[in-house]
Amino acid sequence: MDYFKNDLSSIHAGLLNKDFSSKELTEETFKLIKARDKKVAAFLTLDEENALAAAQKADQKGISAENTLAGIPVGIKDNIVTKGLKTTAASKILGNFEPIYNATVVDKLAAAGMINVGKLNLDEFAMGGSTENSAFQKTKNAWDQTKVPGGSSGGSAAAVASGQLLAALGTDTGGSIRQPAAFNGIVGVKPTYGRVSRYGVIAFGSSLDQVGPLTRTVKDNALVLNAISGHDKHDFTSSEREVPDFTAKLDGDIKGMRIGVPKEFMDEGVASDVREAIQQAIATFEKLGATVDEVSLPYSKYGVPVYYIIASSEASSNLQRYDGIRYGFRADDVKNLEDVYVRSRSEGFGDEVKRRIMLGTFSLSAGTYDAYFKKAAQVRTLICRDFDNVFSDYDLILAPTTTSTAFGIGEEINDPIQMYMNDILTIPVNLAGLPGMSLPAGFSKGLPIGMQLIAPQFAEETMYRAGYAFEQATDFHKEVPTIGGEN
Template identity: 55%
Template sequence: MSLFDMRLSDIHNRLHHKDLSVSELVDASLKQIGETDGKIGAFLTMDEAGAKKQAGELDAWTGERGLLFGLPAGIKDNIVTEGLRTTCASQFLANYNPIYDAGVVTKLKSAQSVTVGKLNMDEFAMGGSNENSSFHPVRNPWDTSRVPGGSSGGSAASVAAGQVYFSLGSDTGGSIRQPAAYCGVVGLKPTYGLVSRYGLVAFASSLDQIGPITKNVEDAAYVLQAIAGHDERDSTSANVDIPDYASSLTGDVKGLRIAVPKEYFGEGVDTQVKERVLEALKVYESMGAVWEEVSLPHTEYAVAAYYLLASSEASSNLARFDGVRYGVRSENPANLLDLYRRSRSDGFGAEVKRRIMLGTYALSSGYYDAYYKKAQQVRTLVKRDFDQVFERFDIILAPTAPTTAFKLGEQADDPLTMYMNDICTIPASLAGIPAISIPCGLAEGLPVGLQIMGKPFDEATVLRAAHAYEGNTEHHKLRPAL
């Protein structure tokens, strides 16, 4: 058994009893990265020297040790790390070395985990396949001819490949959950505001949320415990009590009320994906949970509303990248306007330009009411659908993605088809509710993700339901044969 196939609590006990050292853990991580990342491409920047130095310091540590103590982790490359290059997988930030840590990075340092490097992603988190990285695409460890999902494809692939014990990703419209489904790992998008966005390079500020990617649900609960909490530096951070998530992992779901929205099983959802999710419902039935089909009628408008809102916010957020303050600057411009034009033309990739143009158009005079305002109204309707369902049910269960991972290049020239891959994850993002993707089996040898959505700030119930299913199945133990 690989060290990284063990549960977090088991590794913690080994470290505590000195049966294992942090240096051994970090060396195992670096060795696996060295042996596999040439095939996968999950990392953009490594910090081998820093990781080994920190491991030595932790081995000499005599104080209290938390559960994340000494665990090698990877950080998505849109989460800033002091002194460690943060590129957002864009040529625009190819030389950017931040002078501060993101809120979640500060929390991980307090928990004494070890960051081994920064993980590849779609440029500025815009994409669903990790083919939009300006450096190189990430490949799925289950089949290197296929995508790992996006935009947190590097974060999911690194965990699936056993390169790191856990990773952090960011989720705007499904960018933690969809790659977790494609790579056969656990990906949690917390309630909007539960985890600080301070130091997360903004794509769409009203949607972005940082969350953990792990190999099992128990580990996701521990990582969430470490990174959740109020941050006064983030104006959208919620000042709520943080429960002990691990204590909710009872394995008991008797009487749990599950809603199954019919809109998530319609046209475009692969037959085998439907079968795996329906099989999961039978497992819940056997454990004493009850379920009922419901309707979320505004689901069909969610994708259109999301891409208008996210692109509008992106056009505003990315206006700061102008070649003047930081990032790559074009040489020998004719004047200031030419500097802006050439820096942005050279620095941004095609997908980022596409979304900036769409967002700028939606926000422009004469179109704001017709597009952006209307999309905000639709967002309210989508959230109202969820609120009404949660009046009667505890969780909502659905596929994470309509299909399994597709081939590299298969949808690269068809952005609309690519956008539809997020049809199952976008509604929860618009509503700001917590959602987790967990493995629920294979379809033709590729992982299928089961999505569990919950009430705002009720991550405890979402984790309890996910953990109970995991405890009655073996799907989370499957590993890719790299």
């Protein structure tokens, strides 16, 4: 099985035609993982026995012609809980945690017939932009194993980009799906806040987190988002809005579409090779019949400080539950209750998580709340208004996903401010609750460059339509990395 030469639709056709069974496909997938993951270290836990049993059941039930995803393997980011399968959030504090229930998105994928083959690495509690903050291993970029895969969904992106899977789930709090998708040359989508249930997702920033798919193509991404979207009674922030078929308008026709390019996202802080790739992408959209104009998002420059105050404040509240009492890691040789709390957290959390807890707790403190958290919330509203103003005249926003291609492992891990600034182009989307997509738009020195498409709330259809048209007009998505000499 060569996932570089197939997509979800072609695999589905093969299952329907009985060219291979779901069990054979799943067995081949594990062979791919065991051969290729030595180089990229994307997986934390494999679930081979249960996956093969589920595949066999899918074969016995029969593959429905209407269900494109049935019998096809998928990977799950390890901050999404899976019943009976270790879920660590890449943290020592949850090193042996086995959940007693599934996240809603896991149940939805199972209902669609997908086969969960294992859990994928991330920055601890999804806090980071390089997957170097995992307590267990450092994941590598699929294109160059001396480079980071991005984060926090670096394991999910590297697994798909290296041809181990066709699809994986990630989470995006400030760019954690789109940035690793850009660094690995694949498609990653952060849906509208509320489009997908967060029930069973280990919380980081509750007003920002969203689950989304990472895939090799735009259509594959739309197929997976179809399966995981929708209202959930367990999550009161999930929308009751009807879910359309995101694949319905993938016809390549975007004539008359109006696209805005924020001047703030194309300034001198963006590397010249990235700017050049985006300029070429703009020309492609114009050839396809779209109108592209420069627009302004003036308050977006405050996105990074606003995000790190709000997200860290929410994290400090969400991570209070890890106290060494109820579940997870508990320090040894403790003398009293305070010892349990302090030592369990000191030994169980990594440096980046501690840094954000401290920043968030400071921002929420009585003497600093008005100056920091309240002010950040007010500026967040101004950022939302900026987007509203642009979307009153434009269907989409186009921008780079990242300011540069993937940086080297170890280059920025000791400079938190530089690491935080890598999210400058993705964070405003989360603050405004908008859908965003990253897709391949070029290469520089052998490394992928990502383009970001941003749509109004619940306008994922428009985003997919434009992304598909661009993908069909270019060949960037056909390029594949050399992993183990297979290509």
